[in-house]
Amino acid sequence: MFEKILIENQVKNYEIVKNIQQRLSVESEWIDSYQDYFSKVRKPYLHKRKRLNLFLAKREKGFIKTAPDAYGKEGGEHYYFSHSFNCIFECEYCYLQDSFRSPDIVLFVNHHDYLDAIEEKLVCGSSDNAIWMHAGEYSDSLALSGLTREWQQYFDLFSKYPHSRLELRTKSASLQYLKKCKPNKQTVLSFSISPHEIASSVDRKTPPVASRLKAMRTLKNLGFSVAIHLDPVVYHDRLAELYRELASQVYEQVGVGVEYVSVGVVRFPSHLYREVARNYPDSIIHTQPFLKSKDGMRRYPKVLRNRMLKSVRDAFLNQGFPESIMYDCMED
Numbered sequence: 001m002f003e004k005i006l007i008e009n010q011v012k013n014y015e016i017v018k019n020i021q022q023r024l025s026v027e028s029e030w031i032d033s034y035q036d037y038f039s040k041v042r043k044p045y046l047h048k049r050k051r052l053n054l055f056l057a058k059r060e061k062g063f064i065k066t067a068p069d070a071y072g073k074e075g076g077e078h079y080y081f082s083h084s085f086n087c088i089f090e091c092e093y094c095y096l097q098d099s100f101r102s103p104d105i106v107l108f109v110n111h112h113d114y115l116d117a118i119e120e121k122l123v124c125g126s127s128d129n130a131i132w133m134h135a136g137e138y139s140d141s142l143a144l145s146g147l148t149r150e151w152q153q154y155f156d157l158f159s160k161y162p163h164s165r166l167e168l169r170t171k172s173a174s175l176q177y178l179k180k181c182k183p184n185k186q187t188v189l190s191f192s193i194s195p196h197e198i199a200s201s202v203d204r205k206t207p208p209v210a211s212r213l214k215a216m217r218t219l220k221n222l223g224f225s226v227a228i229h230l231d232p233v234v235y236h237d238r239l240a241e242l243y244r245e246l247a248s249q250v251y252e253q254v255g256v257g258v259e260y261v262s263v264g265v266v267r268f269p270s271h272l273y274r275e276v277a278r279n280y281p282d283s284i285i286h287t288q289p290f291l292k293s294k295d296g297m298r299r300y301p302k303v304l305r306n307r308m309l310k311s312v313r314d315a316f317l318n319q320g321f322p323e324s325i326m327y328d329c330m331e332d
């Protein structure tokens with residue numbers, strides 16, 4: 001998958017860098033700054049289908065950001081952090097189409113700086129004010145975890161703070177690394193899923209939904225908390241029926257004992273919508289019109305959206321998932 005590893009001189013002696021080099025065994029090149037290449041040379045998004053470069057770099061600042069409203073479950077403080085840019089998967093609705101000038105992967109390897117910044121926030125929290133840290137804003141949190149193997153040090157930090165919560169969002173079903181990690185109460189592994197008929201059309205290069213559910217079950221049995229993102233929900237003529245089937249599959253594979261279930265209908269900022277239309281003109285995403293909402297986002301018409309949200313929610317409620325664990329994600 002990777003053509004070349006480009007390594008910043010300042011991280012070339014990091015243990016994690018040497019390990020990644022060893023695991024990949026592709027050509028390495030040393031550079032001063034990833035920004036001299038990654039943000040300077042425009043590379044069309046769909047070039048990710050051919051070959052990608054991998055940058056190993058040091059992030060200098062901006063380790064944690066405050067999460068927007070409705071990003072996570074209600075209550076507590078919510079932040080996100082991202083120690084990688086871009087993703088090896090290719091979902092047709094992915095916001096990464098418009099986030100960077102290149103689909104190449106950047107991994108920031110100075111985890112000690114991230115951990116320090118996170119701990120600075122966590123020490124300020126109290127037992128009645130959960131502090132959530134959501135990982136993977138600009139990537140999939142676990143897609144490359146077999147290569148990077150960084151999470152145990154995060155789990156160790158969060159386990160020191162009972163009021164803290166760490167969320168890793170993913171569509172990955174690869175557990176080779178996580179199986180070796182020690183679970184803790186603070187970590188939630190959340191999986192984005194949708195019915196097979198929809199996912200097989202729009203979630204390109206991702207593991208099938210059945211594999212994701214199997215991974216959830218395995219992780220739950222290992223002692224991890226798991227959660228579900230029914231987000232984005234994409235229109236389908238048989239939406240209600242397909243989500244009833246999905247709810248039944250989740251019930252059978254994972255049970256109702258999940259931390260939360262978020263529901264969100266597909267939406268785009270206008271500039272991203274143009275990219276999606278250009279990259280995937282025949283996608284099933286476009287079978288309904290997108291209108292501009294008051295918040296500037298492109299969304300399906302409100303009546304349709306409400307109907308879709310109700311169908312999806314009802315499917316999970318009727319299957320026995322408690323209402324208290326369900327929330328709407330990023331609705332206007």
Ligand code: SF4
Pocket residue numbers: 086087088089090091093094095096138139140170171
């Ligand atoms: S898994 Fe997430 S980050 Fe990766 S392509 Fe799909 S939507 Fe984008």
